[in-house]
Amino acid sequence: PPPHPIRRLTSIIAPSMASSSSSSSDHYAGSADDNDDASSWRPSPLATPGDASLAKSLSIWPLDEANVDLLNEVRHRKYVNPRPLEMYDLVVIGAGAGGLVSSRQAARRGAKSCMISAELAGGDCLNAGCVPSKALLRCAKLVREARKAAAPDNEFGIVLRRRKPSSSASDGDGGGQSSGGNDDDDYDGRKGTDSLGVEVAVDFPRIMERMRKLRSQIAPIDGHDRGDILGTQTFQGAGAFVSPSEIEVIEHGKRLGDASNPRLRFRKAVIATGGRPYVPTDVPGLEEAPYTTNLNLFNLQRLPKRMVVLGAGIVALEMAQAFSAFGSEVTVLQRSRLLSKGDDEAASVLKSALEKDGVSFLSGVKVREVKTLRKPTEDGGDLPLMNVSITCKEHADLNLSLECECLLLALGRIANVQSVGLESANVQYHPVNGVLVNDYAQSISNPNVYSVGDCVANVPRLTHMSGEMAKVVVQNSLFDGRWKLSSFVVPAVMYTEPEYAVVSSVISLSDNGHVVPTTAREDDEEELDIYKTELKHNDRAILDGSDKNGFVKIFCKKGTGEIVGCTVVSSRAGEIVNEVGDEAWHRFGGSGKEYSFVPHAWRGCDGLW
Numbered sequence: 001p002p003p004h005p006i007r008r009l010t011s012i013i014a015p016s017m018a019s020s021s022s023s024s025s026d027h028y029a030g031s032a033d034d035n036d037d038a039s040s041w042r043p044s045p046l047a048t049p050g051d052a053s054l055a056k057s058l059s060i061w062p063l064d065e066a067n068v069d070l071l072n073e074v075r076h077r078k079y080v081n082p083r084p085l086e087m088y089d090l091v092v093i094g095a096g097a098g099g100l101v102s103s104r105q106a107a108r109r110g111a112k113s114c115m116i117s118a119e120l121a122g123g124d125c126l127n128a129g130c131v132p133s134k135a136l137l138r139c140a141k142l143v144r145e146a147r148k149a150a151a152p153d154n155e156f157g158i159v160l161r162r163r164k165p166s167s168s169a170s171d172g173d174g175g176g177q178s179s180g181g182n183d184d185d186d187y188d189g190r191k192g193t194d195s196l197g198v199e200v201a202v203d204f205p206r207i208m209e210r211m212r213k214l215r216s217q218i219a220p221i222d223g224h225d226r227g228d229i230l231g232t233q234t235f236q237g238a239g240a241f242v243s244p245s246e247i248e249v250i251e252h253g254k255r256l257g258d259a260s261n262p263r264l265r266f267r268k269a270v271i272a273t274g275g276r277p278y279v280p281t282d283v284p285g286l287e288e289a290p291y292t293t294n295l296n297l298f299n300l301q302r303l304p305k306r307m308v309v310l311g312a313g314i315v316a317l318e319m320a321q322a323f324s325a326f327g328s329e330v331t332v333l334q335r336s337r338l339l340s341k342g343d344d345e346a347a348s349v350l351k352s353a354l355e356k357d358g359v360s361f362l363s364g365v366k367v368r369e370v371k372t373l374r375k376p377t378e379d380g381g382d383l384p385l386m387n388v389s390i391t392c393k394e395h396a397d398l399n400l401s402l403e404c405e406c407l408l409l410a411l412g413r414i415a416n417v418q419s420v421g422l423e424s425a426n427v428q429y430h431p432v433n434g435v436l437v438n439d440y441a442q443s444i445s446n447p448n449v450y451s452v453g454d455c456v457a458n459v460p461r462l463t464h465m466s467g468e469m470a471k472v473v474v475q476n477s478l479f480d481g482r483w484k485l486s487s488f489v490v491p492a493v494m495y496t497e498p499e500y501a502v503v504s505s506v507i508s509l510s511d512n513g514h515v516v517p518t519t520a521r522e523d524d525e526e527e528l529d530i531y532k533t534e535l536k537h538n539d540r541a542i543l544d545g546s547d548k549n550g551f552v553k554i555f556c557k558k559g560t561g562e563i564v565g566c567t568v569v570s571s572r573a574g575e576i577v578n579e580v581g582d583e584a585w586h587r588f589g590g591s592g593k594e595y596s597f598v599p600h601a602w603r604g605c606d607g608l609w
Contacts, residue, residue: 096123
């Protein structure tokens with residue numbers, strides 16, 4: 001980075017920040033979860049009751065080897081907080097994508113930084129979002145492909161047959177090849193069922209085991225030890241402002257104001273506390289019911305026979321299609337329209353695709369009551385049973401009752417801004433939408449405090465958005481940067497089959513200086529030129545046989561070549577949309593000042609900061 005006054009204010013990273021040593025000279029005496037002396041988490045049945053209880057409260061279950069490996073990276077069992085420095089250049093509250101990037105980038109560039117992790121480092125993305133959901137989606141896609149392959153007379157020329165005991169594999173010639181033709185061993189039947197009763201079956205516990213193993217494999221990049229290596233301190237506990245320039249770390253088992261809690265003085269601070277699933281409070285019986293959100297969905301050990309999904313956004317549709325592929329009877333309850341802020345035509349195509357995969361939809365739904373008929377067992381082995389009473393558009397004169405073993409709430413997210421002491425820091429916020437910031441991701445009421453990610457009002461709640469905002473904050477807070485959120489060109493992808501992708505410049509400023517969302521919508525016909533091409537005539541789409549209803553739609557300012565947005569429905573929408581978000585933006589009128597990046601789960605270079 002270029003020379004900057006911060007170099008005169010801070011020295012090279014202190015040794016205590018670059019070391020994970022737990023010596024008393026460099027660390028505070030932290031709180032332990034129980035009296036057990038073991039430094040690491042242990043799997044059941046070796047885990048203590050206290051460990052098991054804590055793991056469940058963190059929404060990590062079962063306590064098997066994979067989840068133990070995860071917790072040992074992102075939520076140390078016997079963590080001892082480091083000794084605070086006299087002054088920090090940057091203190092970050094939160095350990096999700098925004099917190100990790102901002103604290104670690106600051107350290108890499110020579111600043112004295114630290115991160116406060118209240119629960120699980122890695123946040124929703126690693127533990128209950130992008131990572132586990134994509135693991136399930138991979139399995140669901142493979143199940144659908146296997147069933148296509150098992151279909152009789154399928155167009156791909158695949159014939160599934162039993163391997164006979166005298167198979168050529170025992171003869172040493174490699175085996176496995178067939179000359180084709182018909183015999184009694186050929187599979188026959190839709191959805192993988194043959195005349196002998198064999199089918200493409202799903203081993204759900206194994207699917208979840210795979211997810212847990214892969215998640216733990218990814219975890220070290222977000223873990224505390226990685227932060228030590230990069231030169232940023234990690235404090236385990238809840239962060240709360242106690243003044244406009246000081247934050248207290250409320251260590252686990254302690255209260256705000258405890259004399260032993262670390263106090264962190266800062267020049268600049270970042271609020272990166274994320275968000276949580278919205279749970280309605282006006283539905284009788286819902287708060288007491290054993291409902292599921294993304295936080296505990298990935299703890300399931302048994303496949304629910306029936307799943308009811310309340311919501312019709314990205315999480316709702318991705319998981320509805322996946323669990324339908326696994327074998328659940330899935331019903332999606334729409335309160336309004338599918339993809340409420342999305343493209344109507346895309347919503348229609350996606351609904352048809354999911355219905356073909358066995359998902360049922362009810363629209364105009366009002367949930368009247370949720371009754372708990374059976375509670376789950378403590379170990380999660382037996383699922384609960386609930387009855388959901390609704391009215392809907394399709395059956396306007398009837399009160400319907402739907403029984404399910406899994407009621408998934410996917411109604412959006414609200415910001416985590418409570419219990420952070422924002423009033424003490426003079427930080428203005430909306431209790432649901434989040435911290436109010438200006439175009440530089442800076443609090444509109446305290447210029448020394450910034451905010452990134454899902455806890456910020458009026459920005460897209462996306463993992464890659466959090467990470468990119470963090471880069472802006474580091475540049476603006478520590479290096480006198482003037483990087484603007486309104487320059488962002490933001491892509492987003494829903495990984496259903498087909499995928500649904502959009503890209504646009506989604507952030508602008510209101511007259512009072514607050515960040516407000518801006519989206520390109522098809523109904524703004526007076527202000528936009530809309531260009532659409534269908535994919536059914538595309539050679540690749542024809543050969544793949546996957547995009548008969550796919551399309552690309554580009555939005556331009558009226559009478560110009562300036563692109564303001566794009567919608568893609570395709571099996572590879574997440575890759576196509578980046579062509580528009582990057583190349584086309586500049587080629588067709590972009591000023592060259594836009595800040596473009598790729599979706600988080602796309603196979604690109606978005607992780608190379």
